Amino acid sequence: MRQFRITTKLVIIGFTLLSAAAVTAQDRARTAAKPRTAEQEVRNIITRWADAVKRRDIETLDRMYASDLFITDYSGSTRGKREELDILKPSATTRTVSVLNENVAVRTYPKSNTAVVTAIVRMIFRTNGRDSSTAMRYTSVWEKRAGRWQLAVLQTTRLPGR
Secondary structure: OHHHHHHHHHHHHHHHHHHHHHHHHHHHHHHHHOOOOHHHHHHHHHHHHHHHHHHOOHHHHHHHEEEEEEEEOOOOOEEOHHHHHHHOOOOOOEEEEEEEEEEEEEEEEHHHOEEEEEEEEEEEEEEOOEEEEEEEEEEEEEEEEOOEEEEEEEEEEEOOOO
């Protein structure tokens, strides 16, 4: 009888430990699977956008840019997706050395799957062996379409002294 009690206690203890381990594993899985916030997603796409501009990766930029992209540049000129991709095509004479975003602020609007980003971008280009730099403040509007963030509107303004 005593051995039966010990065996029963061991089975109960074993079951309790296995249950606790299963609950802990489920908690870890829930935590790991927790979706990122929209702000984190947009910050990530901004980083990927800067990298794609630097590498002049037209395929990536084509996916990032909404088909109805509308850009107003620092000169007041406007252009769409095709014109922007043409500007960023790889060039035999010009290479983008760096693209750095600073002071990035992201405001998300979850009900509309929209985010507005303001930042300063500093860029260095090498044209025919000579470096030149520019710095611009920009405001961009990103929309989550078909499960991915796309740039829909961009406005740039040159910073003074550039």
